[in-house]
Amino acid sequence: MISKYLRTRKKDDQVVVFHELHPDPIYCSLEKWKQFVLGQKVDDVFVDGLKSRRLLIDRDVDDQAEFDAVSARLQRKHCQVGTLYLMTAQGCNFNCGYCFVPELARKFGESMLTEENTIAGINLWYEHLKVAHDPNVEYFVIFYGGEPLLNKAVIEKSLPYLKKMKSISGLPGRLNLMIVTNGLLVDDSIISMCREHGIMVVVSLDGTRPVHDSLRVDTLGNGTYDAVITAIKKLVASGIRTFGSVTITPQNINRLGEVSDHLAELGVEKIGYNFIKGRKLIELVGKDGVDQYCEQAAKAVLEYSRSHKFGSEYQLEKKIRAFNEQDFFPHDCTCYGSQLVIQPDGQISNCPFFKAGLGHVNEVGKDFRIWNQPLVREWRKRLPLYNQGFSNNDAKALCGAGCAWSSEELYGDILAVDKISRIFGEEVFNELIWSKH
Ligand SMILES: C[S@@+](CC[C@H](N)C(=O)[O-])C[C@H]1O[C@@H](n2cnc3c(N)ncnc32)[C@H](O)[C@@H]1O
Ligand code: SF4
Ligand code: SF4
Structure with a gap:
């Protein structure tokens, strides 16, 4: 019998047949497909291909x-x-036009993570690693904010502690340290710290001077381009692995190639794109402009990737890997249990921008597990495998649900489908499903 997960797409006189849960494509002519559907004899190789992909099954329970x-x-x-x-x-020393951090800082105060809470956060992470560690996974400790370099002292204190914890336990096998910064405070002492501890640095740059300075401004409203470029050049010249974080704005949405060329010339290793999330998007493009931004931004990243060697953008790379490995792409972000966030005030969250209020890192105890939290379980319901909003979506194996926090902010519903991610996932899927033809 035919699996309920069998899906097809047509292009000219060709058909691609695939399993909705692991799309390992099989191709045939439209004529052969019609014969098969009518129950007429087709070649054994094709039928065996359908069986091995579980597209032809023996019983209903095989689908389950x-x-x-x-x-x-x-x-x-x-x-x-x-x-x-x-x-x-x-807090932050910038006031970028699309960023919610300055607002959060006004609301919750410009708190700084203390050394005590940092050590407690590291210890709690190790409690997670002790019970679930995979030697094949790349693990990351990411210093983030607001602007993380405003609290350099705590970063400096945590580095030897992380080193000690790793040498005592051997965990995690593959540890990466990363700072995500606006670049302004990168100086010689930061450079030496990064070199000594092998820290990778992600610097945010949105484009050439006029594009970048239109939204990435300091607290006085001045452009920040020159400072950021100086920082990137210093980091690259010092041999520090440097990456670019580009936020897609109305100013650069049709010029992503230009931004990436610019970053490549500066010597950054790779770039990642951010789609604007949350209510700031409405402020920027208006309520009626949201859908258009989503369409344009998703297509712009794909277009850029086609012309700059498919696979060089981080989110896209993850989807391509999942497709090639026949894996159901798990998520666009790791807030569903695979990241532990210690907020500047010591509160625990599953997302850097969401005040989840899961407890204080010094009070929750050793048995706290981020993946067991009721809120995290609730958020998982938005994933395409379970979410009714994806029930008719044959590309769901590559759609990763996008940003939960943004859905909550924009639509007041944590289960709402993130439009950008859906469009992006579908476009990538369509490209990949024909790519083996
Ligand atoms: C929140 S900042 C924190 C680190 C540092 N201050 C910086 O700018 O790199 C991290 C990244 O988030 C991006 N970002 C800020 N507001 C955003 C928004 N509303 N949606 C998506 N990304 C956003 C920034 O451009 C930056 O690349
Ligand atoms: S520098 Fe980073 S945290 Fe600060 S306002 Fe800009 S994006 Fe937000
Ligand atoms: S929910 Fe959104 S903001 Fe939070 S970690 Fe995920 S992608 Fe980032």
Whole structure:
């Protein structure tokens, strides 16, 4: 019998047939497909191909078994805390037009993560690693904010502690340290610290001077381009692995190639794009402009990737890997249990921008697990495998649900489909599903 997960797409006189939960494509002519659907004899190689992909099954329960296996793999990934975010500062020395941090700082105060809470956060992360560690996974400790370098002292204190913890326990096997910064405070002491500890640095740059300075301004409203370029040049010249974080704004949305060329010339290793999230998007493009921004931004990243060697953008790379490995793409972000966030005031969250209020890092105890929190379980319901909003979406294996926090902010509903991510996932899927033809 035919699996309920069998899907097809047509292009000219060709058909691609695939399993909705693991799209390993098989191709045939439209004529052959029609013969097969009518129950006429087609060649054994084609039929065997359908069987090996579980597109032809013996019993209904085989479909359920397939769903359960994909779901179980997903759950295992959610119990693997690959990232520890240490949000060292709530405040910032910039006031970027699309950023919610200055607002959060006004509301919650410009708190700084203390040394005590940092150590407690690291210890709690190690409690997670002790019970779930995968030697094949790349683990990350990310210093984040607000502007993390405003609290350099705590970063400096945490580095030897992280080193000690790793040497005592051997965990995690593959540890990466990263700072995400606006670049302004990068000086010689930061450079030496990064070199000594092998820290990678992500610097935010949105484009050439007029594009960057239109939204990335300091607290007095002055452009910040020159300072950021100086920082990137210094980092690259010092041999520090340097990455670019580009936020897609109305100013650069049609010029992503230009931004990436600019960053490549400066010597950054790779770039990642941010789609603007949350209510700031409405402020920037208006309520009626949201859909258009979503369409344009998703297509712009794909267009850029086509012309700059497919695979060079981070989010896209993850989807391509999942497709090639026949994996159900788990999520666009790791807030579903695989990241532990220590907020500047010591509160624990699953997302850097969301005040989840899961307890204070010094009070929750050793048995706290981020993946077990009721709020995190609730958020998982938005994932395409379970979410009714994706029930008719045959590209769901590559759609990763986008940003939960943004859905909550924009639509007041944590389960609402993130439009950018859906469009992006579908476009990438369509490209990939034909790519093996
Ligand atoms: C919140 S900042 C924190 C680190 C540092 N201050 C910086 O700017 O790199 C991290 C990244 O988030 C991006 N960002 C800020 N507001 C955003 C928003 N509303 N949606 C998506 N990304 C945003 C920034 O451009 C930056 O690349
Ligand atoms: S520098 Fe970073 S945290 Fe500060 S306002 Fe800009 S994006 Fe937000
Ligand atoms: S929910 Fe959104 S803001 Fe929060 S970690 Fe995920 S992608 Fe980032």
